[in-house]
Amino acid sequence: MKVAIIGAGISGLALAYYLQKLGIRYDLFESSSEVGGMVKSRAQSGYQLELGPHALQMNGELQDLLQELKLDSQIIWPAQAARQRFILRNGKFHSIPTSPLKLLLNSFFSWHTKLQISQEVQKPRQEIPGETVGHFFLRRFGQEVVDYLVQPLVAGVYGGDPDTLLLEKTFPAMKELERAHGSVLKGLVKQHKGEPSQIFTLAPGLQALPNAIASKLVSLHLDHEVEMIHKNRGKFFLSIRHDQEGLSDEEYDLVVLALPAHAAAELLEYTAPGLSAALQNVNYAPLTVVHTAYRKQNVGFTLNGLGALHPGKENPVSTGSIWSSSVFPAVCPEGEVLFSSFVHSGPASAAQVPQKVHRELQQNYSISGSPLFQHCHVWPKALPQPDQFILDVHRLAEVLEEEHLFACANWVAGPAVRDCIAFAKSIAQKIYSRRPSFQ
Incomplete structure (x- = not known):
C-alpha cells in the first residue's frame, strides 16, 4: 500500500508521522517551502509572535506526540493569571463566570x-434538525x-x-x-471533572511542533504543488509542478487531502466532482492578527488574566485580545506588555487595521503614548465555518473513503490543533486497517 498526502499543515504532517510509525509507505506533498499551515511563529525585534494559534490545549495524543518528538522539555505553562478570562461590556471588563x-x-x-x-433545568428537551x-x-x-x-x-x-x-x-x-x-x-x-485542560506554548514558538514532525519524516516533498488528481484502474496518479523526482509516475492506492477546502476543491474537479462542488461552498472567515507592544508604565490597567473577548453588541474593532505578556512573559522585552488582537477582516482593510486596533487598545486599557512595536498578519481564509454547507461536505467525504479518497483537515476535524492531531491519528489507523485489501 502507498498513500499520497497533499498538504503539510499540522493535519498532513501528523498523518504522515502516524502512517510512518505504522510502517505504511507515503509521500507528503507541500506546495510551499515551509510546513505547518497556520501554525506560524516569528521572532522579531525581541518579540515572540504567533501568527496563527497563540497557545495549544493539551490532550492525550498531543502529550504523547510532544514526548516522542522530545519537545516536552520545551513546554512553557502559562502564568497563574491566565485562569481568568474577561468580557467587555459597557466599556468595562468583567470576569467570565466559570460555573x-x-x-x-x-x-x-x-x-x-x-x-x-x-x-x-425545567425546560423540555427538543430535537431540532x-x-x-x-x-x-x-x-x-x-x-x-x-x-x-x-x-x-x-x-x-x-x-x-x-x-x-x-x-x-x-x-x-x-x-x-x-x-x-x-x-x-x-x-x-x-460531569464536572475539575479544571479544564491547560494551555501551553513552546519555548521556540509553536511552529517548533510542525518543524519537529517534519524532521522525522522520510518522504516529505516541499515545493511540490499538486495540480491534479487522476484515477485509472483503481490507482491514483498526481500531476505535480516542478516534479524533478519523477513522482508524477508513481501510483498510489489512497489519496488524503490535507488542504483548505477551496484548494481541495480545485484538485477534485474531475476525480470527485460532487465533493469538489460541495467544498467550493465552504465558507471561510478571514482573520487579521495584530501584535501591539507598549511600555508597561503607559498601560493604566492591570493585565491580570488571559485576555478579553469583545461582544458584537459593543461594536468593537477586534473580536478580542490576548494579554500575551501576562500569559507567557518571555514573549516581549522586560518592562513592556504585548497584546495579540484578532480582527475578522481580509486583505482589503489590512492597512487601516493596526491603527484602529491601537486606538481600541488605548481606550480599553487607558494607554498613553504610541506603540513601541506593531506587527500585522492577514489570513484571507483562516477559519472554515461549520454552517449548513459543511453537512454535504462531511457526508460526501465519508462516502468517498470507500473509493480510497480521504480528508484530513480542520474542515472535518475541527479548528483546534489537538483535534487535528487526534483526527489524523484516527485516519492513520483507519488506513492501516485497510492494508490487507491492497496486498
Whole structure:
C-alpha cells in the first residue's frame, strides 16, 4: 500500500508521522517551502509572535506526540493569571463566570437572565434538525447569554456567527447534555471533572511542533504543488509542478487531502466532482492578527488574566485580545506588555487595521503614548465555518473513503490543533486497517 498526502499543515504532517510509525509507505506533498499551515511563529525585534494559534490545549495524543518528538522539555505553562478570562461590556471588563453557580451569583447578567438560567433545568428537551448555536442557547438560556457569552466565544474560536453555525458541528457536547440529562446545567454538574485542560506554548514558538514532525519524516516533498488528481484502474496518479523526482509516475492506492477546502476543491474537479462542488461552498472567515507592544508604565490597567473577548453588541474593532505578556512573559522585552488582537477582516482593510486596533487598545486599557512595536498578519481564509454547507461536505467525504479518497483537515476535524492531531491519528489507523485489501 502507498498513500499520497497533499498538504503539510499540522493535519498532513501528523498523518504522515502516524502512517510512518505504522510502517505504511507515503509521500507528503507541500506546495510551499515551509510546513505547518497556520501554525506560524516569528521572532522579531525581541518579540515572540504567533501568527496563527497563540497557545495549544493539551490532550492525550498531543502529550504523547510532544514526548516522542522530545519537545516536552520545551513546554512553557502559562502564568497563574491566565485562569481568568474577561468580557467587555459597557466599556468595562468583567470576569467570565466559570460555573453555573457563578453565573447565578455574578453581577454580569441581569436578574431576568439569571432567572432564565435557573429555570433551564425545567425546560423540555427538543430535537431540532439543523439547529444553530444561537437558537439552542436562546431557547435554553435567553438572548442575553447569546449576546454576551456565546456570540463572543463563537467569534473568538470560529470567527463566525452563532445564528449560522450548526450546534451539532460546533458544540455537539452541549446537545448531548440536553439529550442525556434533559438539561444542560444538570449535565454540566454531573460531569464536572475539575479544571479544564491547560494551555501551553513552546519555548521556540509553536511552529517548533510542525518543524519537529517534519524532521522525522522520510518522504516529505516541499515545493511540490499538486495540480491534479487522476484515477485509472483503481490507482491514483498526481500531476505535480516542478516534479524533478519523477513522482508524477508513481501510483498510489489512497489519496488524503490535507488542504483548505477551496484548494481541495480545485484538485477534485474531475476525480470527485460532487465533493469538489460541495467544498467550493465552504465558507471561510478571514482573520487579521495584530501584535501591539507598549511600555508597561503607559498601560493604566492591570493585565491580570488571559485576555478579553469583545461582544458584537459593543461594536468593537477586534473580536478580542490576548494579554500575551501576562500569559507567557518571555514573549516581549522586560518592562513592556504585548497584546495579540484578532480582527475578522481580509486583505482589503489590512492597512487601516493596526491603527484602529491601537486606538481600541488605548481606550480599553487607558494607554498613553504610541506603540513601541506593531506587527500585522492577514489570513484571507483562516477559519472554515461549520454552517449548513459543511453537512454535504462531511457526508460526501465519508462516502468517498470507500473509493480510497480521504480528508484530513480542520474542515472535518475541527479548528483546534489537538483535534487535528487526534483526527489524523484516527485516519492513520483507519488506513492501516485497510492494508490487507491492497496486498
